[in-house]
Ligand SMILES: O=P(O)(O)OC[C@H]1O[C@H](OP(=O)(O)OP(=O)(O)O)[C@H](O)[C@@H]1O
């Protein structure tokens with residue numbers, strides 16, 4: 001554990017700040033306005049993708065001033081690594097999505113496999129409409145054919161952490177968005 005903490009300290013100390021906390025908050029304000037314009041009146045289910053999506057989802061929720069319900073889905077394909085693998089479906093799966101408008105909220109759309117799988121799951125459950133929302137979009141890394149309906153920032157193909165995004169399961173609590181130095 002001590003060795004791991006030392007690595008985390010080094011990564012944090014050498015990282016490049018891409019977006020400050022204030023810039024993240026301003027971006028979330030804009031996203032919330034866009035989401036409200038599209039979804040107010042449709043009493044959607046906001047589906048938080050655990051674990052990384054929890055900061056973005058929590059911060060967005062208090063900016064959405066219309067009737068909605070909240071649920072979560074827990075999937076992972078990176079675990080303690082900085083490259084993705086197979087999707088692991090963890091915990092229970094959300095129910096009662098049939099006929100509903102769904103807003104999936106995650107921290108990042110990277111290769112896109114995770115979001116694509118969750119969108120497919122929602123439609124298999126007979127959702128009426130599925131929209132996707134991420135704080136960060138990393139289009140240059142995309143492998144699946146998907147782009148977000150709502151995004152805070154577009155970033156280059158670099159490994160990032162903060163605002164829910166982890167480096168080897170640490171640093172999710174960093175208040176801004178940082179890129180790991182190569
Ligand atoms: O677009 P992709 O390349 O599929 O990657 C995006 C996904 O990867 C991260 O989750 P991760 O698997 O690391 O789990 P976590 O949410 O617990 O960090 C992130 O939170 C997204 O859900």
Ligand code: HPA
Pocket residue numbers: 078108110111158159160161165166167
């Ligand atoms: O760049 C990233 N950072 C953190 N988690 C991630 N999951 C996919 N890509 C990333």
